[in-house]
Amino acid sequence: MSMHSIPRVISVAVVEDDREVRQALQLTLAARDGFRCASTFSSCEDALKQLPEEPPDVVLMDINLPGMDGIAGVKALKELLPGTDFLMLTVREEEDTVFRALSAGASGYILKHASPEAILEAITEVYEGGSAMTPVIARLVVRSFQPKAAHDLSDRELEVLAKLCDGENYRSIAEALFISTNTVKAHIKSVYLKLHVHTRAEAVRKALRDRLV
Amino acid sequence: MSMHSIPRVISVAVVEDDREVRQALQLTLAARDGFRCASTFSSCEDALKQLPEEPPDVVLMDINLPGMDGIAGVKALKELLPGTDFLMLTVREEEDTVFRALSAGASGYILKHASPEAILEAITEVYEGGSAMTPVIARLVVRSFQPKAAHDLSDRELEVLAKLCDGENYRSIAEALFISTNTVKAHIKSVYLKLHVHTRAEAVRKALRDRLV
DNA sequence: GCGCAAATCACCCAAATGGGTACTAGACGC
DNA sequence: GCGTCTAGTACCCATTTGGGTGATTTGCGC
Structure with a gap:
């Protein structure tokens, strides 16, 4: 200017x-x-x-x-x-x-x-x-800035997904949320099921692309 | 209308x-x-x-x-x-x-x-x-649609990174590019080094956020 | 009260990943 | 011609991940 x-x-x-x-x-x-x-x-x-x-x-x-x-x-x-x-x-x-x-x-x-x-x-x-x-x-x-779809993830699942996107591993997610790593695994499995993905990378991409996080 | x-x-x-x-x-x-x-x-x-x-x-x-x-x-x-x-x-x-x-x-x-x-x-x-x-x-x-920074990845590294974002594993990346999985690993290691990340998830996030792919 | 979904936890196991190290061949600059 | 860079290859190994199966508790709807 x-x-x-x-x-x-x-x-x-x-x-x-x-x-x-x-x-x-x-x-x-x-x-x-x-x-x-x-x-x-x-x-x-x-x-x-x-x-x-x-x-x-x-x-x-x-x-x-x-x-x-x-x-x-x-x-x-x-x-x-x-x-x-x-x-x-x-x-x-x-x-x-x-x-x-x-x-x-x-x-x-x-x-x-x-x-x-x-x-x-x-x-x-x-x-x-x-x-x-x-x-x-x-x-x-x-x-393009607005969330693409309602993937009906639970609040907890969204929380876990966000940390997944940050690159955190099972253990650090578990510590951050005060739950066991097994529970983290359970949530992640549920997320993968709902998003129709099988790996971390796909989940991260979908989360970012669809602005779920 | x-x-x-x-x-x-x-x-x-x-x-x-x-x-x-x-x-x-x-x-x-x-x-x-x-x-x-x-x-x-x-x-x-x-x-x-x-x-x-x-x-x-x-x-x-x-x-x-x-x-x-x-x-x-x-x-x-x-x-x-x-x-x-x-x-x-x-x-x-x-x-x-x-x-x-x-x-x-x-x-x-x-x-x-x-x-x-x-x-x-x-x-x-x-x-x-x-x-x-x-x-x-x-x-x-x-x-916000434009690439954020020049991370000086080589063409080959960008190619590998793109497939990484697609959720492909070492083997399928290797097959797609007609190279060995060991070479894929080498490229990925180099990508991680240049992007200052240590995991796939972080690399995917950085690639998508900074629009490298 | 019953059923159901969400959240929690556990165990097993095969496969994938990430880090370390080391070597060769071609391309490019100076 | 020498050094550097990228690409490609290989091997080892600890850790992580993802899939399968099963169980308990809590809260909510009908």
């Missing part, structure tokens, strides 16, 4: 294979004070070659691209341009794609046919250290 | 201990077509008693409340009103609080001193199945 308190121009690069869309974005950026379209590319491969020479502040990245797609592109470019933020431009709001893009290092995820105003606002938000996304995508993301 | 295609009034409840703020919200809602302030409460305890009788569409929930705080309030109310969405109202954008609120079941997280327009827009977005949050909070959330 304070970093950007002196008004300056946000330099933006565009990676988009559709020539029409690419030029429309370029024009939108050129027409507006405070923005500069530093470069445009029709493929990630081109962007990878040229962008490192003059890193922009923000990259608008299409997802569906011939050759290397936008997600792989972000992953590769982010390595070379750690200070640059990436804003995904897409036509559909698919759960799987959203999460893969965010995991790859995208800072935002907006729709291609949003208004120029909305796109410029998203660029500004990202540049200022925030993140931009549609409400629908935000809900997908928010939902 | 189609569910709400017939224009109707969104009924909103407010839980906020500050009388001024509470009344301001009430007035904002009353003054606008399409919104209705169904009820207001100064504590979660009160809301828990009365809300189940007539569930609103959206609840605006303050976080800092005397007695039961807004996060515990959401968790409790969400059980009773599964169809209702909760929008947290807060003054600060603290990472820990944000994640706890979302885990508790909140659908959005906005600033108390946002404009009436922005608050009404957030309510609408949440009502329509989306989610509302400030760009700063969105970035916190997005960041």
